[in-house]
Amino acid sequence: MVDNGKELSYRLVPSTCVYCGTGCGVLLEVMDGRVTGTLPQKDHPVSWGALCVKGWAVHEFVHSERRLTAPLVRSGGELKETDWDTALAAVAEGLSRVAKEHGPDAVGFFASARCTNEENYLLQKLARAVVGTNNVDHCARL
Amino acid sequence: MSDLKDLVREKLKDGVDAFLCLKDEEGTLLPALITDADSPELELVEAGGARYPMGKILIDLLREYPGKRFAVLVRGCDERALVELSKLEQVDLDRLVMVGLACTAEEARACGCTRPYPSEIALGEKAEAAPGRETIEEVEALSEAERLRWWKEQFSRCIKCYGCRNVCPMCFCKDCALENPHLVEPGVIPPEFPSFHVIRALDMTGRCVDCGLCEEACPADIPLRSLYRKMQEIMEEKLGYRAGESPDEKSPLSFLGSEQDIEKLEREQ
Amino acid sequence: MTNSIGELEDAEVILVVGSNTTEQHPIIGERILAAVRKGAKLIVIDPRTIHLSSFAEVFLRPRPGSEVAYLNGLANVIISEGLEDRDFIASRTEGFEELKKAVAEYTPAKVEEISGIPAQDLVAAARLYAGADRASIVYCMGITQHTTGTDNVLALANLAMLTGNVGRPGTGVNPLRGQNNVQGACDMGGLPNVFTGYQRVDSEEAAAKFEAAWGVEGLSRKVGLTITEMTEKAAEGELRALFIMGENPMVSDPDINHVRQALEKLDFLAVADIMDNETLRYAHVALPAASFAEKDGTITNTERRVQRVRKAIEPVGEAKPDWEIVCAVARKMGASGFNFLSPEEVFEEIRKVTPSYAGITYARLGTRGLQWPCPAEDHPGTPILHAESFPIGKGRFTPCEFREPAELPDEEYPLTLTTGRLLFHYHTGTMTRRSPSLVREIDRAFVEVNPADAAELGIRDGDRVKVSSRRGVVEVDAKVTDKVGKGVIFMPFHFAEAAANLLTNSAFDPVSKIPELKVCAARIEK
Ligand code: SF4
Ligand code: SF4
Ligand code: SF4
Ligand code: SF4
Numbered sequence: 001m002v003d004n005g006k007e008l009s010y011r012l013v014p015s016t017c018v019y020c021g022t023g024c025g026v027l028l029e030v031m032d033g034r035v036t037g038t039l040p041q042k043d044h045p046v047s048w049g050a051l052c053v054k055g056w057a058v059h060e061f062v063h064s065e066r067r068l069t070a071p072l073v074r075s076g077g078e079l080k081e082t083d084w085d086t087a088l089a090a091v092a093e094g095l096s097r098v099a100k101e102h103g104p105d106a107v108g109f110f111a112s113a114r115c116t117n118e119e120n121y122l123l124q125k126l127a128r129a130v131v132g133t134n135n136v137d138h139c140a141r142l
Numbered sequence: 143m144s145d146l147k148d149l150v151r152e153k154l155k156d157g158v159d160a161f162l163c164l165k166d167e168e169g170t171l172l173p174a175l176i177t178d179a180d181s182p183e184l185e186l187v188e189a190g191g192a193r194y195p196m197g198k199i200l201i202d203l204l205r206e207y208p209g210k211r212f213a214v215l216v217r218g219c220d221e222r223a224l225v226e227l228s229k230l231e232q233v234d235l236d237r238l239v240m241v242g243l244a245c246t247a248e249e250a251r252a253c254g255c256t257r258p259y260p261s262e263i264a265l266g267e268k269a270e271a272a273p274g275r276e277t278i279e280e281v282e283a284l285s286e287a288e289r290l291r292w293w294k295e296q297f298s299r300c301i302k303c304y305g306c307r308n309v310c311p312m313c314f315c316k317d318c319a320l321e322n323p324h325l326v327e328p329g330v331i332p333p334e335f336p337s338f339h340v341i342r343a344l345d346m347t348g349r350c351v352d353c354g355l356c357e358e359a360c361p362a363d364i365p366l367r368s369l370y371r372k373m374q375e376i377m378e379e380k381l382g383y384r385a386g387e388s389p390d391e392k393s394p395l396s397f398l399g400s401e402q403d404i405e406k407l408e409r410e411q
Numbered sequence: 412m413t414n415s416i417g418e419l420e421d422a423e424v425i426l427v428v429g430s431n432t433t434e435q436h437p438i439i440g441e442r443i444l445a446a447v448r449k450g451a452k453l454i455v456i457d458p459r460t461i462h463l464s465s466f467a468e469v470f471l472r473p474r475p476g477s478e479v480a481y482l483n484g485l486a487n488v489i490i491s492e493g494l495e496d497r498d499f500i501a502s503r504t505e506g507f508e509e510l511k512k513a514v515a516e517y518t519p520a521k522v523e524e525i526s527g528i529p530a531q532d533l534v535a536a537a538r539l540y541a542g543a544d545r546a547s548i549v550y551c552m553g554i555t556q557h558t559t560g561t562d563n564v565l566a567l568a569n570l571a572m573l574t575g576n577v578g579r580p581g582t583g584v585n586p587l588r589g590q591n592n593v594q595g596a597c598d599m600g601g602l603p604n605v606f607t608g609y610q611r612v613d614s615e616e617a618a619a620k621f622e623a624a625w626g627v628e629g630l631s632r633k634v635g636l637t638i639t640e641m642t643e644k645a646a647e648g649e650l651r652a653l654f655i656m657g658e659n660p661m662v663s664d665p666d667i668n669h670v671r672q673a674l675e676k677l678d679f680l681a682v683a684d685i686m687d688n689e690t691l692r693y694a695h696v697a698l699p700a701a702s703f704a705e706k707d708g709t710i711t712n713t714e715r716r717v718q719r720v721r722k723a724i725e726p727v728g729e730a731k732p733d734w735e736i737v738c739a740v741a742r743k744m745g746a747s748g749f750n751f752l753s754p755e756e757v758f759e760e761i762r763k764v765t766p767s768y769a770g771i772t773y774a775r776l777g778t779r780g781l782q783w784p785c786p787a788e789d790h791p792g793t794p795i796l797h798a799e800s801f802p803i804g805k806g807r808f809t810p811c812e813f814r815e816p817a818e819l820p821d822e823e824y825p826l827t828l829t830t831g832r833l834l835f836h837y838h839t840g841t842m843t844r845r846s847p848s849l850v851r852e853i854d855r856a857f858v859e860v861n862p863a864d865a866a867e868l869g870i871r872d873g874d875r876v877k878v879s880s881r882r883g884v885v886e887v888d889a890k891v892t893d894k895v896g897k898g899v900i901f902m903p904f905h906f907a908e909a910a911a912n913l914l915t916n917s918a919f920d921p922v923s924k925i926p927e928l929k930v931c932a933a934r935i936e937k
Contacts, residue, residue: 003207003208003209003210004207004208004209006206006207008159008160008175008177008207008210009175009177010160010162010175010199010202010203011174011175011723012172012173012174013704013721013722013723014167014168014170014172014719014721014778015703015704015719015720015721015723016591016703016710016712016718016719016720017591018591018592018703018710018720018842019590019591019837019842019843020435020436020437020587020588020589020590020591020837021436021587021588021589021590021591021592021593021594021712021713022416022436022437022438022439022587022712022713023591023710023711023712023713023714023716023718023780024438025718025778025779027172028704028723029199029202030723030724031202031203031206032206033724033725034724035704035723035724036202037202039194039195039309040305040309040359041170041778042170042171042192042193042194042358043169043170043171043192043778043779044778044779045417045716045779045780046416046417046438046712046714046716047361047438049358049359050303050305050359050360050361050438050441051303051305051359051361051438052301052303052361052437052438052834053301053302053303053304053437053834053835053848053849053852054437054834054835054837054843054846054849055303055438056303056304056305056308056848057843057846057847057848057849059704060845060846060847060848060849061685061686061702061842061843061845061846062702062704062705062724062727063727064686064845064846065845066686066687066845067685067686067687067699067702067727067728067730068684068685068686068687068697068698068699068700068728068730069699069727069728069729069730070699070728070729071696071697071698071699071729072691072694072696072697073695073696073697074694074695074696079691079694079697084729084731084739087696087698088698088736088739088740088743089743090681090695090696091654091681091696091698091740091743092740092743092744094652094678094679094681094695094696095652095654095679095681095740095744096744097652097678097679098651098652098678098679099652102651104631105631105633105635105636105650106649106650106651106652107650107651107652107653107654108635108636108641108644108645108650108652108653108654109653109654109655109656110638110641110653110654110655110656110658110660111596111599111601111656112592112596112601112656112657112658112733113588113589113590113591113592113593113595113596114590114591114592114657114658114838115592115596115656115657115733116592116595116703116706116708116709116710116720116733116734116754117592117595117596117598117599117708117709117710117711117717117758117761118708118709118734118754118757118758118761119656119657119708119732119733119734119737120592120595120596120599120600120601121599121600121607121757121760121761122733122734122737122738122741122749122751122757123601123654123656123733123737124599124600124601124606124607125625125741125748125749126654126737126740126741126746126749127635128600128606128612128621128630128631129621129625129627129630129746129748130741130744130746131744132629132630132631133631133635134603134604134612134631134633134634134635135603135635135636135641135650136600136601136602136603136635137601137602137603137635137636137637137638137641138593138596138597138601138602138638138658139590139638139658139660139663139664167778168777168778169777169778169779170777170778170779298465299441299444301433301437301440301441301462301834302834302852303437304848321851328851328852328853329833329835329852329853331433331434331462331834332462361437361438361441362441362444363441363445363448
């Protein structure tokens, strides 16, 4: 068999299942820079080497066709691809304008039960310390 | 007794491209692929501790990197799996160097293992077999009607995680019968009894190498290993075949034709 | 959870109420079954027959919305039969007499009338629960997603205190969090009334502390709006800009038609998400976010265990992790205090301002995590809350009165619709419906109908039916099954093309602001 010249790389990265709140321990299999599979973490204090069907499949959506891969800005009624700097400036401008014209409480933030602690912390900090509103919530209730 | 670190270095120097073994990452043992004899990762390699489906990982590696040669640290069951997988044309033993690790007596007992060592031992001391047949004996003591009820009760806890299949080194079919909607109704838990479990048990006949990884991965603690082991015992008794033992002897089930042909036939149906 | 998942196996009795644990928290469901194999007795209370009910010693199937009535009924039986834990009540609680008075009228006979639970079954459940030395309560959205959700939770707490099932292994009142990081999002102040660690925004002391920590002045002391209220205000034109990070309200929220009107009305909507989703259609800017496999960070599970996710690969395409996105937006708005180089740096700031996280570091988390409260670096974390005392001193019994749900079946909409999740999918399906192994199992919405109702309506299993409520109509396949009782229908809410939440009622609990997703009036036609 011929060598296909690919650089040999295989790693297992310990992580946590991102579906339900049980928080089972998963190991992501990484080959050639792609997540190719999931194995259970044997010594995890909650899941002890077992997973449910969602945990075993937790890598499957990572390389989905439906992933958003570029920033989009609406122009002429349609979302069009743009660069990060333009998109971020549009967000900052949109939030600042409304806060300035209608007051900070005219702006709201949806944090997320599917993002990390660090990201939720930063989002509420942005809402409270930068925009000046406590209108921040996530779908814990849903 | 030699040291795993030295063995990894030696094999890498001898021309294998990578060594698959376990390493300690923040206190958790994980499979790791070492490609460089000077890698700092070498300080973290461990012989033993946890068990992972090395055969399964190797099928992927050998396929993804067709020109490469691998060394792998194998326990008795890993070796059996690789030998059987080579007979089923899933791994190419010419591209594999197996470095044998004998399991400890404690591990053998925990697994209820009939052969807790590979054919050549490079690391560890050979421990006695500890065939744990308690569950099999418990079931054998029941009447046939009670047996069915007993298994039905066990399988009523099944949540169709597919963990038993996903972790099994001997499960590699592209089109898995468990996912065939004509055989097992999709989306239902517990999956239909007995179809889901009987399909898997039959598929494992003559193939299962008694590693017990399926049972370890089962969130419902269903005694899967005992089920599959009983099937192997019958196979051995009736046909004199044990999966994974001798590299040259083909499974008697191969008289049906090659595995690929059978799969093709199944697909066409 | 007040206690830990592993401890469920130490319980003598487990009361599972409003949680289809096998489908929503499968690995916890299996721990419950492991406890049963070790001899624990299981009580299941659910409007649907669920996987766990076949393993239960007592299974009660009440009408959705009657929770306070039957929970008070359990307390009634415990007190009238003298099964309460008097020592615990005397030393650790107050308000027992008021509770006793309040539950006196909820006799098993009256509860049967309200909930449909046969009186003798209620008595059996009460005896079983109160008779155990270690009894654990496990609950989920079936308790909280009601206009009486807060009362439902308080009524459960009453039961645990009444029987002294608090603060010891195998006891407690244990909510199972629906999504992977609901616990963490709450801990981090992703709520309108609190900063991190539940420090109140309307407390002068807390607000001043955060002003100092963040180097800002004039933080708002006014409690903000919840999601349901923000939607309301957006529809009224008062809320004009929205930044949505990783949520899909166009599938998850009640009364979707109303949500759409609200989103359409916004002057500005920015959405950051990993996937193309239904909410993007209304966005002015959409930002591609990195998935959990493409970033570092922590999430906190239902037993308060803070755990790592680790970057395994580079973000796909041009995606960026949300932490970078939020920081970049803040910097573009001219803010300082957002110059973090890694999530670990963010975490270091979090633990400075959050006493319950103060002792946690990435290094300590390793591959097994730590359970908060963890106030110092030499603190081992806390598997069981309230071991010695309650945070407010004595535990207070809170009497609750039964109230009917906001919308009851009537002539026009004669059935009660309840909603939930399936094992094979998750929330709005943005991730699971892009996952081939899960889609293979099930990828179509359905409605479960009791055979008696089906016969009356001339509906057969597999028929295409229209389900409607005052808010909308969807078309789905009928599943005729006695999993649901007569008069009750069930729909999973994962499927955008036939979204159960087009039908649900956005009326919410006055305290928790949780919408009543578990009960509304509906009708089925062929
Ligand atoms: S593996 Fe299953 S039970 Fe575990 S966290 Fe993921 S979804 Fe929940
Ligand atoms: S099954 Fe046998 S060879 Fe395999 S790990 Fe267990 S004891 Fe070792
Ligand atoms: S014991 Fe289980 S995992 Fe191992 S080969 Fe047999 S069936 Fe597969
Ligand atoms: S591992 Fe256990 S629960 Fe999972 S599918 Fe197999 S038998 Fe069922």
